[in-house]
Amino acid sequence: MEKQYAPGHIEQKWQQAWQQRQSFRATEDVSREKYYLLEMFPYPSGRIHMGHVRNYAIGDVVARYKRMRGYNVLHPMGWDAFGMPAENAAIEHGTHPGKWTYENIDSMRAQLKRLGLSYDWQREFATCDAEYSHWEQFIFLKMLEKGLAYKKSSSVNWCPDCRTVLANEQVEEGCCWRCNNLVEAKELEQWFFKITDYADELLDGTEQLTGWPERVLAMQRNWIGRSYGCEIEFPVLDSDATLKVFTTRPDTLFGATFMSLAPEHPMVSALVTPAQRAKVDSFLQTVASQDKLARTSGDLEKLGVFTGSYSSNPATGDRIPIFLANFVLMEYGTGAVMAVPAHDQRDFEFARKYSLPIRVVIQPQGETFHPEQMPEAWTGQGLLVNSGAFDGIDNDTAKENIAAYLDQRQEGRKTINYRLRDWGVSRQRYWGTPIPIIYCDDCGALPVPERDLPVLLPEDVELTGEGGSPLARHQAFLAVACPGCGKPARRESDTFDTFVESSWYFARYACPDYSAGPLDRHAVNHWLPVDQYIGGIEHAVMHLLYARFFTKVLRDLGLLDVDEPFTNLLTQGMVCMETQRCPEHGWLYPEQVKDSTCSECGAAVEFGRTEKMSKSKKNVVDPNLLIDRYGADTARLFSLFAAPPEKDLEWNEQGVEGCSRFLGRIWRAVGDNLELISGCGPLGPVEGAAADLRRKTHQTIKKVSEDIDGRFHFNTAIASVMELVNAVYAFQPGEQDAPVLREALETVVRLLAPFVPHLCEELWETLGHQAGVEAPGWPTWDEAALKTSELTLVVQVNGKVRGKVSVAAHADNQTLEAAALADANVQRFTEGKQIRKVICVPGRLVNIVVSG
RNA sequence: GCGAGAGUGGCGGAAUUGGUAGACGCGCCAGAUUUAGGAUCUGGUGUCCCGUGGCGUGGGGGUUCGAGUCCCCCCUCUCGCACCA
Numbered sequence: 001m002e003k004q005y006a007p008g009h010i011e012q013k014w015q016q017a018w019q020q021r022q023s024f025r026a027t028e029d030v031s032r033e034k035y036y037l038l039e040m041f042p043y044p045s046g047r048i049h050m051g052h053v054r055n056y057a058i059g060d061v062v063a064r065y066k067r068m069r070g071y072n073v074l075h076p077m078g079w080d081a082f083g084m085p086a087e088n089a090a091i092e093h094g095t096h097p098g099k100w101t102y103e104n105i106d107s108m109r110a111q112l113k114r115l116g117l118s119y120d121w122q123r124e125f126a127t128c129d130a131e132y133s134h135w136e137q138f139i140f141l142k143m144l145e146k147g148l149a150y151k152k153s154s155s156v157n158w159c160p161d162c163r164t165v166l167a168n169e170q171v172e173e174g175c176c177w178r179c180n181n182l183v184e185a186k187e188l189e190q191w192f193f194k195i196t197d198y199a200d201e202l203l204d205g206t207e208q209l210t211g212w213p214e215r216v217l218a219m220q221r222n223w224i225g226r227s228y229g230c231e232i233e234f235p236v237l238d239s240d241a242t243l244k245v246f247t248t249r250p251d252t253l254f255g256a257t258f259m260s261l262a263p264e265h266p267m268v269s270a271l272v273t274p275a276q277r278a279k280v281d282s283f284l285q286t287v288a289s290q291d292k293l294a295r296t297s298g299d300l301e302k303l304g305v306f307t308g309s310y311s312s313n314p315a316t317g318d319r320i321p322i323f324l325a326n327f328v329l330m331e332y333g334t335g336a337v338m339a340v341p342a343h344d345q346r347d348f349e350f351a352r353k354y355s356l357p358i359r360v361v362i363q364p365q366g367e368t369f370h371p372e373q374m375p376e377a378w379t380g381q382g383l384l385v386n387s388g389a390f391d392g393i394d395n396d397t398a399k400e401n402i403a404a405y406l407d408q409r410q411e412g413r414k415t416i417n418y419r420l421r422d423w424g425v426s427r428q429r430y431w432g433t434p435i436p437i438i439y440c441d442d443c444g445a446l447p448v449p450e451r452d453l454p455v456l457l458p459e460d461v462e463l464t465g466e467g468g469s470p471l472a473r474h475q476a477f478l479a480v481a482c483p484g485c486g487k488p489a490r491r492e493s494d495t496f497d498t499f500v501e502s503s504w505y506f507a508r509y510a511c512p513d514y515s516a517g518p519l520d521r522h523a524v525n526h527w528l529p530v531d532q533y534i535g536g537i538e539h540a541v542m543h544l545l546y547a548r549f550f551t552k553v554l555r556d557l558g559l560l561d562v563d564e565p566f567t568n569l570l571t572q573g574m575v576c577m578e579t580q581r582c583p584e585h586g587w588l589y590p591e592q593v594k595d596s597t598c599s600e601c602g603a604a605v606e607f608g609r610t611e612k613m614s615k616s617k618k619n620v621v622d623p624n625l626l627i628d629r630y631g632a633d634t635a636r637l638f639s640l641f642a643a644p645p646e647k648d649l650e651w652n653e654q655g656v657e658g659c660s661r662f663l664g665r666i667w668r669a670v671g672d673n674l675e676l677i678s679g680c681g682p683l684g685p686v687e688g689a690a691a692d693l694r695r696k697t698h699q700t701i702k703k704v705s706e707d708i709d710g711r712f713h714f715n716t717a718i719a720s721v722m723e724l725v726n727a728v729y730a731f732q733p734g735e736q737d738a739p740v741l742r743e744a745l746e747t748v749v750r751l752l753a754p755f756v757p758h759l760c761e762e763l764w765e766t767l768g769h770q771a772g773v774e775a776p777g778w779p780t781w782d783e784a785a786l787k788t789s790e791l792t793l794v795v796q797v798n799g800k801v802r803g804k805v806s807v808a809a810h811a812d813n814q815t816l817e818a819a820a821l822a823d824a825n826v827q828r829f830t831e832g833k834q835i836r837k838v839i840c841v842p843g844r845l846v847n848i849v850v851s852g
Numbered sequence: 853g854c855g856a857g858a859g860u861g862g863c864g865g866a867a868u869u870g871g872u873a874g875a876c877g878c879g880c881c882a883g884a885u886u887u888a889g890g891a892u893c894u895g896g897u898g899u900c901c902c903g904u905g906g907c908g909u910g911g912g913g914g915u916u917c918g919a920g921u922c923c924c925c926c927c928u929c930u931c932g933c934a935c936c937a
Contacts, residue, residue, distance in 0.1 A: 215856040215932075222855065222933055247937060300935070327935045337937045346935055419936060540932080641877075642864060650864065654878055706868080716866065719876035729893080794872045799918040801872055825904050839917050844871050849917045
């Protein structure tokens with residue numbers, strides 16, 4: 001055994017051994033309980049970053065731990081391979097996106113393998129593989145048959161920079177989630193998935209997802225945004241038309257004194273009277289000039305214009321003016337609002353601005369509101385007034401009663417409204433899954449026949465980055481015979497949103513080579529649901545909601561039999577680091593900083609607050625350099641030890657060195673004692689310091705088991721092994737202590753095997769074991785070894801610690817009390833005082849309550 | 853505004869049901885070993901003028917023999933959503 005711990009060749013040796021032994025191959029085996037562990041698969045950018053290291057290190061601990069506990073673990077890895085960086089690289093460097101992507105996959109696979117992650121690499125696939133495209137297109141055709149995929153013209157979020165449509169979930173503060181440029185509205189024919197059909201199930205399902213973080217569920221519920229209310233029809237006076245509104249407050253119907261329509265409302269041009277035409281046009285121009293970000297922010301000044309038309313309030317019969325208002329959104333509800341200024345703050349402000357009547361219809365008991373004196377709208381509870389037959393009833397009851405009244409008169413009905421929109425999946429990009437549709441002048445839009453799947457991307461494509469989708473210009477790709485009539489027809493040139501691929505990859509891992517369909521139902525039912533899913537919080541809404549939706553769709557298509565894809569979800573925090581700036585040279589990489597000065601010019605570096613590692617801020621650490629320097633085990637250990645998994649991890653070079661030092665300490669502890677413990681006899685009865693070490697060993701097994709299992713407190717698990725190692729160093733063994741010491745050292749190696757597998761395999765072999773360190777399974781603790789004959793109890797007087805006493809472990813309360821009262825220091829505080837009560841907590845403390 | 857979460861040493865963080873606050877690591881201080889060390893080993897390290905003492909988990913109240921933990925009020929921060937009718 002080498003005196004110095006040298007991770008380089010050890011790690012290589014064991015990675016090869018695992019590969020040769022196929023240690024992580026998963027096969028269906030009903031004799032053992034299955035455990036499907038999955039980390040969110042990466043986009044093959046070409047380089048791994050610290051976020052990957054953290055994500056996959058966390059997953060690997062769980063995988064290895066569960067395997068040692070006897071589970072049949074499925075732990076796969078693959079590539080989320082379609083997407084825009086490949087196209088951008090193609091434009092910049094003149095390579096083909098496919099070539100670029102597959103080369104990146106090769107390089108990233110090698111980097112991940114250097115980390116020693118226990119994947120079943122035989123299940124690997126990339127979402128740009130022809131087979132994957134084939135079965136994704138197949139699923140789309142089935143969705144089309146079921147009416148779950150459809151085409152419509154709609155105003156879409158258009159990113160002018162990426163030249164593509166974005167889903168609502170991909171628009172952040174009015175900007176593109178990728179390039180951060182302002183998103184525009186554009187009218188386009190698009191394919192949609194009917195996720196709204198599943199709104200209720202997706203929402204109600206969150207109640208059953210007890211293994212998910214509350215905030216992710218809250219975000220999804222918020223996103224789906226179900227609200228109960230009424231749809232009410234308002235007749236347009238001097239016209240046959242009616243305007244439908246959605247309201248959650250039918251109880252305020254008698255207070256509706258005007259109507260507000262979204263500027264984009266389809267009825268606008270019909271409603272505008274000649275006299276108002278000029279004013280309305282000028283208003284519409286003002287609104288159009290405001291970008292979407294300003295339109296939807298709360299502090300926008302409320303602006304509106306009268307259309308010249310009137311409606312009548314179905315409850316009061318009053319004539320009410322119809323306005324356009326910049327704060328009314330076409331995307332929500334019906335794009336038309338019944339305005340109740342007395343009980344809605346926005347309508348209140350609008351009414352004040354345009355001198356519209358305010359009619360109070362709800363008042364708390366005993367209060368009288370005067371519209372002209374109200375400082376703001378009353379949105380609280382109360383009793384109805386000015387509401388005809390409904391006067392005097394509380395407003396919650398009135399919601400029901402007025403809904404029933406409207407229903408009876410066929411002027412309205414109860415309805416449920418959702419914030420969730422259908423998922424637009426068309427993208428005007430090349431590097432994606434082609435949407436398998438053919439357009440024929442005579443037959444319309446037809447699905448590509450199943451026998452002609454997959455529709456593959458043409459290789460010979462010109463990517464310039466200009467003028468929309470390259471597929472739309474590729475004549476050989478577009479030209480196709482109509483599957484209906486045989487006449488020349490044209491292929492759909494849009495590709496799927498890449499979130500479609502990531503919505504079902506977890507199911508395909510169960511049967512990556514299945515060629516008779518997208519999913520082998522038997523295999524999928526064996527492995528799914530994923531028992532533990534691990535990934536970044538940034539996917540809380542988009543990916544995680546789409547994947548839930550797809551699972552329900554696949555279930556309804558008869559392709560699998562689960563309702564939810566992920567039983568437990570762990571969202572790991574980001575990897576952060578202090579930013580460093582030179583006044584002269586801007587953001588600096590860590591290696592450009594020496595002793596807090598810029599290595600270029602020597603100027604003092606400004607340290608910023610810790611932020612997420614990002615290329616633009618240059619506060620990034622290349623995991624490859626980290627592995628070169630310290631080894632994969634140290635990289636893994638640091639990312640597990642520095643913070644609990646769901647919290648942000650702050651990068652700290654000295655912390656890394658500390659982890660490296662700890663591994664060296666274990667190495668020496670085994671090396672220095674190897675001679676003593678080699679070939680020692682079996683463990684017999686022990687006492688004194690040896691019994692203490694043995695107790696520490698078994699306490700540590702218990703603590704680490706409990707910390708990993710379900711709690712994922714890896715940082716404290718590692719800390720307790722550190723304590724055990726410290727105890728080994730403090731222990732001075734005699735000849736007869738070899739078995740106890742051996743047990744302690746072997747326990748250290750076995751407990752750390754999921755965290756730092758290379759080192760532990762090597763030491764396990766050094767300790768004389770032929771089979772791998774996982775072979776004997778997870779260590780179990782011996783309850784008897786945890787017991788001691790004597791316990792040290794804390795003695796408190798009035799809740800403050802005043803002494804410690806040693807007592808027999810099974811001593812009764814009377815004995816404890818006597819021992820506590822006999823303590824010299826305790827007596828100082830009890831002397832001359834009356835003992836009112838003594839509380840004994842066995843195994844913990846004695847508290848003496850005194851007075852006087 | 854709504855929703856979720858967090859505030860503990862110089863720093864990252866411990867403290868499963870209320871029961872010795874600060875485990876473990878980093879940093880710092882001292883010692884040992886060494887030709888020397890940024891290697892290794894040992895000890896110390898919340899704070900207050902010594903402690904067998906006082907104070908101490910964002911602030912203020914409360915419940916309790918006992919509160920970081922439970923209850924009420926307030927402050928600060930992070931994240932998500934946000935004119936959603």
